[in-house]
Amino acid sequence: MSASDTGEALTSGDYILHHLQNLTVGEGFWSLNVDSLLFSIGLGALFCWIFSSVAKKATTGVPGKLQCFIEMTVEFVDGTVKDTFHGRSALIAPLSLTIFVWIIFMNTMDLIPVDWLPSASYAMGIEYMRVVPTTDPNITLGMSFSVFFLMIFYSIKIKGVGGFVKELTMQPFNHPVMIPVNLVMELVALIAKPISLGLRLFGNMYAGEMIFFLIALLGVWQLPLHFVWAVFHIMVVILQAFIFMMLTVVYLSMSCEDH
Numbered sequence: 001m002s003a004s005d006t007g008e009a010l011t012s013g014d015y016i017l018h019h020l021q022n023l024t025v026g027e028g029f030w031s032l033n034v035d036s037l038l039f040s041i042g043l044g045a046l047f048c049w050i051f052s053s054v055a056k057k058a059t060t061g062v063p064g065k066l067q068c069f070i071e072m073t074v075e076f077v078d079g080t081v082k083d084t085f086h087g088r089s090a091l092i093a094p095l096s097l098t099i100f101v102w103i104i105f106m107n108t109m110d111l112i113p114v115d116w117l118p119s120a121s122y123a124m125g126i127e128y129m130r131v132v133p134t135t136d137p138n139i140t141l142g143m144s145f146s147v148f149f150l151m152i153f154y155s156i157k158i159k160g161v162g163g164f165v166k167e168l169t170m171q172p173f174n175h176p177v178m179i180p181v182n183l184v185m186e187l188v189a190l191i192a193k194p195i196s197l198g199l200r201l202f203g204n205m206y207a208g209e210m211i212f213f214l215i216a217l218l219g220v221w222q223l224p225l226h227f228v229w230a231v232f233h234i235m236v237v238i239l240q241a242f243i244f245m246m247l248t249v250v251y252l253s254m255s256c257e258d259h
Helices: 012-019 034-056 065-084 092-111 116-123 137-169 176-216 219-255
Strands: none
Touching (some): 065 092, 092 219, 137 176, 137 219
């Protein structure tokens, strides 16, 4: 939304604050950011549709460009998982592929000029619209805590409840007197993993989004500078997806180690 959309001049601060506002329903803890949910679910469905369509049409002959690209992506993720995950699970590789591609899809929304989709939604009567799901901490922390629950699940599955509890209470100091100290230290380290995982993705994408907002304030220079910054931002888009995927595999591999 620009000043011409509202009929009144917006300051730079008002412009940025408007673009940082989610389309929300409900109040307080039970509020939902509809735009984040819409774009994240929609992009997830797009990912599933593209990959399933290519899989159904896959040929053993000379592959098309899209099939070749998807095969390269699958092989890259599969190789990364084999090199990093030392347990046995049929879930880890598909999970890693889903995380990697899905986050790339969500991050890529940041490359669309910041006024295009919000202005289109405003013309349809929707005042607020944020189109990059990974700039919403609810999305990134939701994904990271899903990984956290898988960590707990695999820890208990591989080590048993007793082994999981002993891991929290008997290290790094293997003495009953030190159980309270061990428990505090291990719980802090355990909880810090999903929080740092989610906030890292959010922070990097939020910073990139803010730069695009600042570029949008430059008037006629907006589009040229947007595309210049977008070229550099592509690396961030892919790198953040890779880091999230890689840490997920590492954390799950650590959970499956039985000492």
